[in-house]
Amino acid sequence: MKSSSIVPMSAAPLVDLQSCADEPIHIPGFIQPHGFLLFFGSDGMLEGWSANLPGELSSLQAGAHFSALPLPAAAADLVGECVAGLDDGETAPAFAAIELGPIHYDCIVHATRGRVIAEFESRAEAADTVALFAVKAHSSIERVRRQKNVDSLLETAVRQVREFTGFDRVMAYRFREDDSGDVVAEARRDDLVPYVGQRYPAGDIPAQARRMYVLTTLRMIATTGYQPVPLLGAPGALPLDLSYSVLRSVSPIHVEYLQNMGVCASMSVSIVINGRLWGLLACHHMAPKQVPYSIRMAADVLAQVMASTIQSIEAQRDAEQVEQAARVRTSLVESLLIDEEPLDALAHHAEALQAVTGSHAMVCVHNGKVVSFGAIERATAEAVVRSLPTDGSDLLVRDKLGDWPVATRPELGKWVGMLGLPFDPPGGGWCLLLRTEQIEQVAWAGRPEKTVTHGPLGARLTPRGSFDAWHETVLGHAQAWQAPVQSHARLMLSELLRASNARRAQTESTRAQLLAMLGHDLRDPLHSINMAGTLLERGNNQPTLGKRIQSSSSRMQRLISQVLDMSRIDGGLGLGMQFEPIDLAALVEDMVDEMRHAYPTITYDYNAPDATLVRADAGRMSQVLSNLLSNSRHHGQIGHAIRVALKADAGWATLEVANNGTPIADEVEATLFNPFKRGALHNPRNRTGMGLGLYIVATIVREHAGDIAYRHEDGQVVFSVRLPLAAMEGADAT
CATH class of the missing domain: 3.30.450.20 (PAS domain)
Incomplete structure (x- = not known):
């Protein structure tokens, strides 16, 4: 008893x-x-x-x-x-x-x-029958282990588990960040309605059930119509913790849920990765079914092999993404440190930045200037910029239309996802990566809302009774910015901020250099003008005084003009271009003739081609050519001609200015178009230059939608400028 x-x-x-x-x-x-x-x-x-x-x-x-x-x-x-x-x-x-x-x-x-x-x-099965099933299970594990991608792995797993367990239906769930789950693979009896492609709401697995799926990775219900058997113990004894029990009775809510699906027996096998419920193999049978413990353990081992294989596949994918992102970050930061204009550096890496973040367009703003890349309208890009916070200093993430300021939403069109990197807060610098709306047809496994009905446990909120697909169209959502993408973006933002701060510190240093240089370089011409004025006042007949005054005044004017141009560029104001159709060939010919008269000891080789029409600011283009000719005069070998060439081809005008000389050193070439290079060049024939000329020239050319480059060829230093012909206005460079 x-x-x-x-x-x-x-x-x-x-x-x-x-x-x-x-x-x-x-x-x-x-x-x-x-x-x-x-x-x-x-x-x-x-x-x-x-x-x-x-x-x-x-x-x-x-x-x-x-x-x-x-x-x-x-x-x-x-x-x-x-x-x-x-x-x-x-x-x-x-x-x-x-x-x-x-x-x-x-x-x-x-x-x-x-x-x-x-x-x-x-x-019920004999031991030898179970042993045969175990051999099948081992073969299934090997097949799963060999898969190279997650989709094929899950497809293989559901087929193999159904084969060695005999369930009517085996489904593979994959859980999302919000804990809802999609049926991504399925093996089933032919007469059953397919569930693959359907999504189940997060509420189908409450939090404590999710914890149990992680603790106990396999759960068997032999029949949903069972009568629970009570446990007997001493009066007042603590309840028995059955977390790891194979016979534990399940929640009546879960039993009713399965019955609503027409399921009589079930087995679930958890796929746990890094302590999180990544997925689930759900096995359903339409009649009572009990799978022997050793066969269930084989399914559990298979799920562990799946988890390990999936983790390896995803780790390899993540490692490749990390490596790609690191390469892009390194290259971008190097460009920012070398290139004076941040927007140019970002433009150069726009395609790579979009690829590594999975974005469809990019908008950048700095000192009020907005540039865009990808199929985004200019008005939309400007609306996106207007929506930015004025005090942004951290990564800005927007996944859906509801994340944007209300006033901006009507202007966004399809651009509802944004990842914003404030790379230079003092200068209002942002790099904005954008994603388009992803209109999604979600096939829910029945309406996900809970309804009041009379279930077996009385009138109450009950699990839904219909699992027919209920379709919902989800609008106003972009693909969410995944955690790895955000992590890479934060690393990129950190490095961009460091680069911006370094550039800002350098700018402050160059401002101080500029003041010192102006004090030194303006002192000599002022002293010459002062001395000439004194001699004129005394009435001495000195015919060279007028030329000295004119020369000194020209030097001062050039220095002051360069400083003013740099101030406009540095302040984001631009150089105030006035574009009109001009004949570049005639402009170059006039400038070369002027130099021949001014410097009769220097030979200029130039054969004027036919009319070459471009849309340009004539004064600024004269400034470009004057600077390039001045560079050749100061840095070219004495006694050798300066070559000037202009040609038109494939919609572009190419102007070249060349002089005999040794190649520019690599460390100097890297910063050739940056300001303040006087200390790097150390040329005794150009002691008063401040290194601003090529910097201003490059800025002028960029504002003409062109480009400038240096090369050394056949013993000559060659600077080439490309400008779009008038018929190609606004075309992209090839």
């Missing part, structure tokens, strides 16, 4: 969907009826059992030592090993196949919270 001190243990209260998130599903107080359970204290003394003990164990007494119980030797050995091996109240499950009377059992013993739990799960 059983001890009269044994009573039903406390169980979890009945719950509905309003309280299911708090349901203590790990201590249900019941087990499923296809087996029985004994539990012991850490000293091996029997504390309780399930109410469905077989007749062979009908005379159990609470407080008896496990060794005194009429258990098969294999089962007693497992309990003894578990008691002896308790480590902080826990042990891993151990398994043995036993017989008790005429019935075959799988005996599984484990310990949790200082209690040893022995479960005896009945098994």
